[in-house]
Amino acid sequence: MTLDRRAFFGTAGKYLIVTAATAKVIETFLAGATPEPAAYAAADHWWAMILDIEKCIGCGNCVRACKAENDVPLEAEYFRTWVERYHVRGDDLEHPDVDSPNGGYDGFPDKYSAGDGARTFFVPKLCNHCAHSPCVQVCPVGATFVSPDGVVLVDKSYCLGCRYCVQACPYGCRFIDPRTHTVDKCNLCYHRITKGLLPACVENCPTGSRMIGDLRNPKDPIHAFLREHKVQVLKPQMATGSKAFYNGLDGSVR
Amino acid sequence: MDAPTLLHAVQGYMYPNEVDLQWSILIVLYPFITGLVAGAFILASLERVFNVAAVKPTYRLALLTALAFLLVAPLPLQLHLGHPERSIEMYLTPHTSSAMAMFGFVYLWYLMAVLVLEIWLDYRKDIVLAARESVGWRRTLYRLLALGSDNISPGALAIDDKVGRFVTIIGIPSAFLLHGYVGFIFGSVKANPWWSTPLMPVVFLFSAIVSGIALVMLMYMAIRFLKGRAIDMPCVDTIARYFFYAFLIDFSLEMLDLIHRIYEADESFQSLDFMVHTRLYLSQIVVQIGLGTLVPLAMLALTQLVRLSEAARKTFYAIAGTLTLVGIFAMRWNVVIGGQLFSKSFLGYTSYKMAFATREGLLPAIVLLLLPFGILAVLLFLLPPWPDEEETATSEAA
Amino acid sequence: MRRLLRDGGHLLRVAGLFAAGIAAFVVLRGILVPSDFGRFGHYRAGALADNAKRPVRFAGKTACLDCHGEVADAQKGSRHANVRCEACHGPLAKHADDPGIAPAKLSAAHLCLTCHRATVGRPAKFPQVDPEEHAGGVECTSCHRPHHPEQEGKS
Numbered sequence: 001m002t003l004d005r006r007a008f009f010g011t012a013g014k015y016l017i018v019t020a021a022t023a024k025v026i027e028t029f030l031a032g033a034t035p036e037p038a039a040y041a042a043a044d045h046w047w048a049m050i051l052d053i054e055k056c057i058g059c060g061n062c063v064r065a066c067k068a069e070n071d072v073p074l075e076a077e078y079f080r081t082w083v084e085r086y087h088v089r090g091d092d093l094e095h096p097d098v099d100s101p102n103g104g105y106d107g108f109p110d111k112y113s114a115g116d117g118a119r120t121f122f123v124p125k126l127c128n129h130c131a132h133s134p135c136v137q138v139c140p141v142g143a144t145f146v147s148p149d150g151v152v153l154v155d156k157s158y159c160l161g162c163r164y165c166v167q168a169c170p171y172g173c174r175f176i177d178p179r180t181h182t183v184d185k186c187n188l189c190y191h192r193i194t195k196g197l198l199p200a201c202v203e204n205c206p207t208g209s210r211m212i213g214d215l216r217n218p219k220d221p222i223h224a225f226l227r228e229h230k231v232q233v234l235k236p237q238m239a240t241g242s243k244a245f246y247n248g249l250d251g252s253v254r
Numbered sequence: 255m256d257a258p259t260l261l262h263a264v265q266g267y268m269y270p271n272e273v274d275l276q277w278s279i280l281i282v283l284y285p286f287i288t289g290l291v292a293g294a295f296i297l298a299s300l301e302r303v304f305n306v307a308a309v310k311p312t313y314r315l316a317l318l319t320a321l322a323f324l325l326v327a328p329l330p331l332q333l334h335l336g337h338p339e340r341s342i343e344m345y346l347t348p349h350t351s352s353a354m355a356m357f358g359f360v361y362l363w364y365l366m367a368v369l370v371l372e373i374w375l376d377y378r379k380d381i382v383l384a385a386r387e388s389v390g391w392r393r394t395l396y397r398l399l400a401l402g403s404d405n406i407s408p409g410a411l412a413i414d415d416k417v418g419r420f421v422t423i424i425g426i427p428s429a430f431l432l433h434g435y436v437g438f439i440f441g442s443v444k445a446n447p448w449w450s451t452p453l454m455p456v457v458f459l460f461s462a463i464v465s466g467i468a469l470v471m472l473m474y475m476a477i478r479f480l481k482g483r484a485i486d487m488p489c490v491d492t493i494a495r496y497f498f499y500a501f502l503i504d505f506s507l508e509m510l511d512l513i514h515r516i517y518e519a520d521e522s523f524q525s526l527d528f529m530v531h532t533r534l535y536l537s538q539i540v541v542q543i544g545l546g547t548l549v550p551l552a553m554l555a556l557t558q559l560v561r562l563s564e565a566a567r568k569t570f571y572a573i574a575g576t577l578t579l580v581g582i583f584a585m586r587w588n589v590v591i592g593g594q595l596f597s598k599s600f601l602g603y604t605s606y607k608m609a610f611a612t613r614e615g616l617l618p619a620i621v622l623l624l625l626p627f628g629i630l631a632v633l634l635f636l637l638p639p640w641p642d643e644e645e646t647a648t649s650e651a652a
Numbered sequence: 653m654r655r656l657l658r659d660g661g662h663l664l665r666v667a668g669l670f671a672a673g674i675a676a677f678v679v680l681r682g683i684l685v686p687s688d689f690g691r692f693g694h695y696r697a698g699a700l701a702d703n704a705k706r707p708v709r710f711a712g713k714t715a716c717l718d719c720h721g722e723v724a725d726a727q728k729g730s731r732h733a734n735v736r737c738e739a740c741h742g743p744l745a746k747h748a749d750d751p752g753i754a755p756a757k758l759s760a761a762h763l764c765l766t767c768h769r770a771t772v773g774r775p776a777k778f779p780q781v782d783p784e785e786h787a788g789g790v791e792c793t794s795c796h797r798p799h800h801p802e803q804e805g806k807s
Contacts, residue, residue, distance in 0.1 A: 040704075042700065057767055057775065057778055057780075058771065058773055058774065059766050059767045060766070061767075065738075065739075065743075068709055068743050069710055069743070070706070076270060076273075077260075077271065077273055078271065079270045079271055082269075084267075087773075094521075094524075097267075098267040098601055100267070100269075103270045108771060108773065110771065110772070111772075112772040112773070113772065116772075121773055122774075125269070134443075137351045137352065138352045138353070138442075140343075141343040141348070141355070142347050142349045142693075142694040143695070144695075145695035145699070147700055148693075153699060154699075155695055155699035155702065157696075157699075157702065158343065158699065159337065159340075160335050160338075160343065160344075161336015162335055162336075162354065163277060164352070164354050166271075167277070167443055167445070167594075170445035172269030172270075172271050172598055172599075173269075174271060175274075176276070176336065180336075181336030181337060182337065187703055190700075190703040190704055191706035191707075192708060194704045195704075197708065197710075200709070203712060203739070204710065204738060206736075206740075206767055207767075207778070208734055238444055238445065254599040254600065346681055346684050347689055349694050366673075378662070400662075401665040401666065403662035405658075405659060405662060407659060409655060409658070409659035410659035410660070413660050417663065
């Protein structure tokens, strides 16, 4: 076959270009084009937490992860989340022994002996993200609020540091950040859940005791969980609309 | 707060975030000060609205005392805030569901539309006369205070009197609001059983009236004594009578709250009872109830039942008044600090370690308590409460 | 009325002062209130974005499996399949963004026992041991693969 050089290069060139173009198209379609992250629409979500007491082992991973993720001061007076250990003797629900050494940050040292006739278990605590939040009700300026997706957030650039909300929270989940002199508390790792990630405590819980759920998403497993388990909230008599649902909550828990 | 860790001071279990107290002695000071303001104003209104003529000698003094303390009232709050520079947000975006949000407006209303206006209307004649008779910077000051007006004709003064009476009438519910909302700030916190009761605003108000009356009575007796002038005994006796009645009501209300708590013995009772018998024993049982309520009540009852000499009555009033003021301060302390000493888990207690020379320590608290007296001294100098007597004194001296 | 004006002039000055004060307040309010305040409720709408702006420290299991997919295979069938990577390996967002940054070294003895040391209060069904009784002080990883501890042999 005779092929003069010009024709060769011409044909080869065209083949090359077409191949390259096709390859690019195939690459884009098969591999999936890098998608634009879907804009987070707050109104589509209504966040809640499940805490499964029957699974909590008091390892303290959640406390450590939260402090690492959210830059919480490491001293023992400041916790966005903490774990309590309950030791309930016999029928005395009103006087349990409770401890939370450094909030559970370093785990729990041995304190009780097995077979002492008492019931011992761990209870993780955090902001309950109340739907009828008393802390939001008392803020004089609107520096704390319930977001459209059900998370109780703090506006750190607006907070006066009057501490009224700290007084009004029945669950003791708020504190004053000594560095900014504004209030701080669990915000469900808002910077993570708005990107499709799990809160740091949920991500790091090894037993699945902590779960986050989206009540507005009909496919979310939280609906099945709430159907199949008897759950309670803390201090139900306060009618705060708490969205932290505890499975296996004992009557002695405060 | 800026104190070192309190963890060692915790007894039992407290939620980790509860160990440090949030509201310090400055927040104890604030209701004490606004209580004095409200009480002093109520005493002043006794003469102006209810025509109890006997207390007229204390009318102007009561108003000036109220003003001096009202000017100091926001200072403990500003010192306490994490960001005092943002406090203007309460005026810009007040959250109407928060009792605290109404502070800015109630304060400003009471200061300008009630107290300052009423003082101005009552003193206007003296201010204009002073403007006419003085020279230099004083003249400028008095002309400024008179808003440049020179009209003290009988017609103008009659209008002043009418308007002043109207302002006082509005001032009474305003005074109730100024201090009552503070009681509501505490009484509406369902999370805290030591605070949460519908009685709180009423108890606050009546203890405020008691403290305000006691203060003005003491100030009147002290100032007259220091100036070497006679004390108007019918005036003081009348004040003491109202003092006694208000105190009886206040005591009954507090006893009602106590009896109710003990009887119902709800989930918080054991924890609170233990707290009162241990950490709050000195401030509540000894100071507030014993020295601050029962002793003054007994002394005042005695003055009402037995005819005592003038000297004896003056002594009794002075002692009773002083003990009352200490007792009412202790009451504010027991409410504010007491409400934070126990855990909301009802399983533990913490301690209040008050620093001395820090932003929220004892030293600024003492300064803020003394400051109103300094301001009052200036006010009494600029606006003498008994000008007719000053004239008689100067003419006698001449 | 004329008498009021004649003798009440000082009151008009007071009223004027009050009116001026209120006007000044209204103007000040218009200037100082953040423009996005009140859009969704009684708060500054920008606070939502402020809360969402924090840096992420934990990458999340999905991100880890992008490169380390074989771990998911190793975990299949094990109860550790539900344990997410950073629960043991610590915060790895920096490493996920730049694999050049090496993750922290782990101490098996400390880590395993954080969860598996027998402690009163842990659910009875949860596998927990007294390390002395169970292994006489031998390192956990001598017998258990961390990603699939039910299987024997080193990881």
